[in-house]
Amino acid sequence: MSPLRRMAAPVAALVVAFGTAVPAHAGERPAVTGLRAADLTEPLGIEDTTPPLTWRLRDGGQNVAQAAYQIQAATGPDEFKRPDLWDTGRVASAGQRVDYAGKALGSRTRVYWRVRVWTTPGGASGWSDPAWFETGLTSAKDWSGQWITHPDWRFKEKQPTPIVVKLPETTARYVRLNVTRLGLPLVENLPDQTWRLQLAELEVRDEAGTNLAANTTVTSSDTGNQVNHKWLPRYLTDGTETTNQELAGWSSSAYTSDDVSAKPITLTIDLKSAKAFDQVLLFPRTDVPAAGDKVPYAPVDYSVSTADDVGGPFTTRQTVTGQEPPGSPVPEAMPIFAKDFALPSGIRSARLYVGGADVYEAGLNGRKVGDAVLEPGNTDVTDQVPYATYDVTRLLRRGDNSISVRLGNGTANVISTADRYRKFSGTQSDPELIAQLEVTLADGSVRRVVSGTDWRTTLGGTTFSNWYGGEDFDARREPQAWDSPGAKRQDWQQATAVTAPGGALAGRIEEPVRVQETLQGAQIGSGDGYQVFDLGRNIAGWPELTITAPAGTTVRMYPSESLQNGRAYQLTSNVGAPIWDQYTTRTDAAETWHPHFSYHAVRYVEVRGLPAGATVSVRGLALRADNPSAGSFSSSNDLIDGIHTLIRRAIENNMQSILTDCPSREKLGWLEQDHLVFGGLAANYDMAAQLRKVVRDMAEAQTDTGLIPSTVPDYTVLAGAYRDDPNWGGAFVVVPWDLYLTYGDADTMRAYYPAMQKYASYLEARAVNGLTDYSLGDWITPDRTFPRFVSGTYGYWRVLDTMSKIAGALGEKDEAAAYRAKADAGAKALSDKYYDPNTGTFAGGGQGAEAIALDMGAVPADQRQRLLDHLVGSVTAAGYHLQLGEISLPSAFRVLPDDVIYKIATQTESPSYGYQVVHGNTTLGEGWDGGSGQSQDHFMLGSIDSWFTGRLAGLQQAPRLGRLPQAAHRPCRRR
DSSP: OOHHHHHHOOEEEOHHHHTOOBOOOTTOOOEEEEEEETTBSSOEEEOOSSOEEEEEEEOSOTTOEEEEEEEEEESSGGGTTSOSSEEOOOEEOOOOEEEOOSSOOOTTOEEEEEEEEEEESSOBOOOOOOEEEEEOOOSGGGOOOOOEEOGGGOGGGOOOOOEEEEEEEEEEEEEEEEEEEEOOOEEEETTEEEBOOEESEEEEEOTTOOBTTTTOEEEESOOOOOBTTTBOGGGGGSSOOOSSSSSOBEEOOOBSSSBOTTSOEEEEEEEEEEEEEEEEEEEOOOSOOOGGGBOSSOEEEEEEEEESSTTOOOEEEEEEOSOOOOBOSSOSSOEEEEEEEEEOSOEEEEEEEEEESSEEEEEETTEEOSSEESBTOOOOTTTEEEEEEEEOGGGOOSEEEEEEEEEEOOTTEEOOOTTSOOSOOEESSOSOEEEEEEEEETTSOEEEEEOSTTSEEEEOSEEEEETTTEEEEETTTSOTTTTSTTOOOTTOEEOEEOOOOSSEEEEOOSOOEEEEEEEEOEEEEEETTEEEEEEEEEEEEEEEEEEEOOTTOEEEEEEESSEETTEEOOOTTTTOSSOOEEEEOSSSSOEEEOOSSOOEEEEEEEEEOOOTTOEEEEEEEEEEEOOOBOOEEEOSOHHHHHHHHHHHHHHHHHBSSSBOSOTTTTOOOBSHHHHHTHHHHHHHBOOHHHHHHHHHHHHHHOOTTOOOOSBSSOSSOOOGGGTOOHHHHTHHHHHHHHHHHHHOOOHHHHHHHHHHHHHHHHHHHHOBTTBOOOSOOSTTOSOTTOOHHHHHHHHHHHHHHHHHHHHHHTTOHHHHHHHHHHHHHHHHHHHHHHEETTTTEEGGGOHHHHHHHHHHTOSOGGGHHHHHHHHHHHHHHTTSOOOOOTTTHHHHHHHSOHHHHHHHHTOOSSSSHHHHHHTTOSSOOSSTTOOTTSOSOOOTTTTHHHHIIIIISOEEEOSOTTOTTOEEEOOOOOO
8 A cells, every 4th residue: 555545544523623514324312412602511600790601513414504503591401491591582593602691790709501593404403401600809998818828937928047157256367167976857858867957148348337248259178069050169159048049059079977177168258358247147048948947057066267268377257156047937847737627417518719829738627628729720829819719518517617729839839949959939929818718508598618817727747848849748647637637736726827929819710630540650660679560651640659668767759750760860961850749658557649739740660778577659640730631642653643632631631720931840831832833633532621711811911011921820930032032922822813713712812902912012013014023933953054044033933923913803903004014014025135036945944943934924926836846855865854943843743745744644764753753752852862861752843643634534624614514624734
């Protein structure tokens, strides 16, 4: 069978992705199914009181189209005979997306609704089964709960506390700290304790309080102190008095004992000239506590001496012994909260509303509330704080009840812990929560239990929590049955009321993250105190441990995407390093635990610290946003199926509460992939609700100048083009257009059209004659000759091109024409600059530049075929390997002939997709070879999936704007 005949054979099930009707036997009545409100199935606690209502057709035969619809809405399923909220009557329309327009809705309102349709040919369908949606707390006045936290967790307000060494008034040029005994240790590598000297800052102050040591030179006797390049002598005098930052301070080498008197550690400050002073201040570590909630690695026995010459002699000015370590600004564990309350009989319904500035887990009567995890989802909490609504009717009982909440650190509080990996650091908000339980009784009265200072709190079992570096849990610390009614909490403290994080509370508008699958790990290696497990494939999720070992045993799980010499392979360039989750057993019996406040990219799990005789097993809990599957793809070619599987899994693993670039080292919402790989996203999963949330995040992150940051939520600020490339920020314009074409959602582009115009104006101000080179280039391309003018102008052009389409769809004809003229002018300017009519090449003939030029029309019309022939010749000469990056990749798949793309898709030598398949990758890698030195779980190169589903399988969206049910069959053809 020829390649092209093999290519024509596959069939893909994509009808759900495109909303098409499923063919049935002639004569069957059409049925209405798939009812959704706000693009969610029976959503609970939405704030939109006029949500879009959508549905699909099923049965009715081929070539059957909707001609009219009728929607009824009522306050109960028994009210449809005389709908008390809304009855549209028969409306002539093929549309299957209609905003609710019945009686005005307020908070806490459940609406039942149903649909029937009339089709051509055919007649009326029966009524659909009823569906419902329920509004949440739609006004700030509905909230009576307070934001609360543990008194010790007001981390954002804390200032570093120095150790002050008072001296007799001294005049000298050189000041030396001599340390002979070290302070509290940490366990850096199980099972042994480690001692170091670590300081954030050294200051020498005069009588007026002036720091004479600022920006001076420090020399250390211990030269093994370049830990992660974040602890260096020059950081001791850089003016930063905390280690909770990127450049932490100074660290000595690791020691196996606290006694270093045989060879004291010295730090010598050169004040540059003789100066008078009477104090030396030692600022200790501020990012992690040691045992007893104290600072680790502070000096205990030491002296301060001075000299006029670096060679001495040095005179001792003060000697300190038995220095007590200061209290750590970071508490030794994360907080837990509980509140007991009583209820009478006759509970009719109950709703729990919970919001958190970081990650929370709520419970009632000792049971977790709901099945969502990593709540409430990532946002910039200074813009908006999502809350979730739970139906907890069945968890309550007459008599005594208890509500409980655990808190962990999420993206709002990434403490800069230099010993463990973090992509960024910063505290937007301390861990805090707001909660409101509303119980409706049989008589219609409502009982409320709200968060406040009457809640009790203590520090629980989670002793470390970092969105990137991992999580530690000491089961011995966790109070027994603390979350049950009547638990002993006499020693607990009152919760502290705090101000809100800054952003307004808003109901969740997307599906939450849930556990989707559990994978059993297989042991594949072991050694002295460690075992290595393989989950079988790369996932985003939790490693879960079951261990039987003596009480008090501490073990660590190291997640990784690859192995090196049979061990977990962690580098900052692939999954981040070091990352681990740690568990300490309470008893000698079998205990099971997984992290609760973070997640990892993980295929392999190395468990370290196992004592002799311990038994251990590992599972992987795969997590993703619970978006419904939109279709599947399979073909007669195993290699193509393997590529599709890599891409789909990479989409799944990065489909968290935001769409991330990778579930490992970054977990950031890089925007370019959301539109460059939109076809792959939408063909695999229903992305309508989640992408609307992404657009909202972009709008909230937009600056006063109009800039759209390249990563949203914008809780970390990147520099230069990493923050401001139109191929990234352009998602703000292109994604709403894609939502309109794919889901019939005109509301999103209409709502944000003024902000899109502001962004377009921002880009225009930077362009010169329609051209701009402000760009990261064709990201990850191996072609070093690629001009940034091509990618920058392409990103700007695509914004203008899409704005013209959006303006036209919204009826703004003059604006549509103006954007069209600007886009065409930019394309011509790029053509004039780079197209060479003598050679028929563009920008020197690189594949990426030529694909972009063809895609955007930056070539004279009569030269288009000539340029395409050159591009095809270039790809052919490269053995059907692509020498381009993610920006030009979708363009290449749009302009290249199908038979050429097929040959590209079936290569197995690097660079190619097939290379990753045959070399055992289970998710799509960051680079073309998917190697272990980089992330193995990116979907940014996944745009070929659109070719699989739209051209190889032959199903595409028909060009009928805003009419969801239309699809078209386009068979793959020879050139």
